[in-house]
Amino acid sequence: MSSGAMEHPDPATLTALGAGLLEAGEAQTVRAHLSGCGDCARRVSDAEADFDRIGRALAAPAPAELESRVLRILAPRRWGRVAAAAAALVLCALLGGLYSRVRALEDRLARVVPPPPPAASDDSKELAEILSRVSTDPIEQALVRGTELSDRESRFVHEAVARATDDGMRRLGRYLAGEVPAGELVGRDLLAGLDLDSLPDVAREIDRRQTEAVVALANSVADEVCRRVGASEAQSDRIRLGILRAAGTRRDIAFFPPDMVDVIKRMELRCERGWRGTIAEELTPEQRVKFDEYAQSLAIRRNG
């Protein structure tokens, strides 16, 4: 700016002040001038009002499907999980409150239901054969084959169980929000459209319904998984335990500082560090194709 507080600033400077483009020091100097100059003050005031209208006029909603297209570009491994992302935020919040209870339940459950001996390989083969007939879902197949997997494959199983837990937690979120009764806590479709606005209500409900909900979670998820894969009784127990254990291993979530939004954002990154590439790297190309189809079907289902 070439003018001091006692001179009239040039019109472009007054417009720039109205647009909020001046740096603090210069803005202060110009405003000092405005306090004694009605003409300049009116110019700035007019510019502010006009820019306000222009800013509002430029607003436009982006097409809903554009987000998924951009996600395929920026997050190709993850984009299929986007449909579940909103529910995953609820999952994070819920797990923060449920973590200690889940661990306690896991310990109790482990005492009540001792770990069964490993399944005979023949049983596993038979099971895998049955599974291949009833499911094309690599996650479910991996869950059933879990007892005979290598370490690398086991990591994938862990992710698969965590994923199943995600489903259960989404279901749990709707249950806690009072949207579905406990008797209907079965079926992935129940989870579609979980409303994040219900999160505060969910949080309040946690205190009262925590124990009941965790038990419902374990049962509903285990029942659903076992039904879909045709698991034996012994496998059902292992799956049930695995689901609880998977929830309990997300220790990050136990550290839940007050700024929930920021923490949830960072938590997503932390989860990703733990999960990054695991599913993508462990799957064969054929499995990847199926997995992508599966993930896509979830996205379509939610959008539909």
Place this chain on the structure above:
Amino acid sequence: MEKLWDETLIGEWARGSDAAGELLARRYMPSIYRLCLRMLGRAADAEDATQETFINLCRRRSEATKVQDAGAWLATIAVNVCRNLRSRRREFPSAEVAPPEAEQPPLGERGDSEAIAKAVEELPDDYRVPLLLKFQQGLSGPAIAARLGISQEALRVRVHRGLNAIRSRFR
């Protein structure tokens, strides 16, 4: 805090985090789309340009770790994408309105949002882009001047003329 988070986000994405990519997309896609829409005037073209902006971002992934202002960087990419798109496609309307020399009266209550948006879309780039970077992308004056490679004095003259041109449409 917001800027720090952006730096973390784009840095994490550049190092391979898909979760950060997802957050980047959610955070910036809507504003980049709006920017492209006002640069190109048509929704379908704006969608293409938005996609191309993020594709360009991927191509420049290695640079992203050094980026300090993700929003400004992305907006600059988007503006260039839109300019390239326009130069490739001759069917784009070029009904640009030259700013009047005479000082125009303020808008007041004249003109609805659609008409005002159209007036912005029809400004020459020199006057339109600074307005979009400010009022759509929320960039500061120094950031806009730096991104456009002009002085802050030149920036304020462009904004002043741009506003004058818009006002002239509603006399």
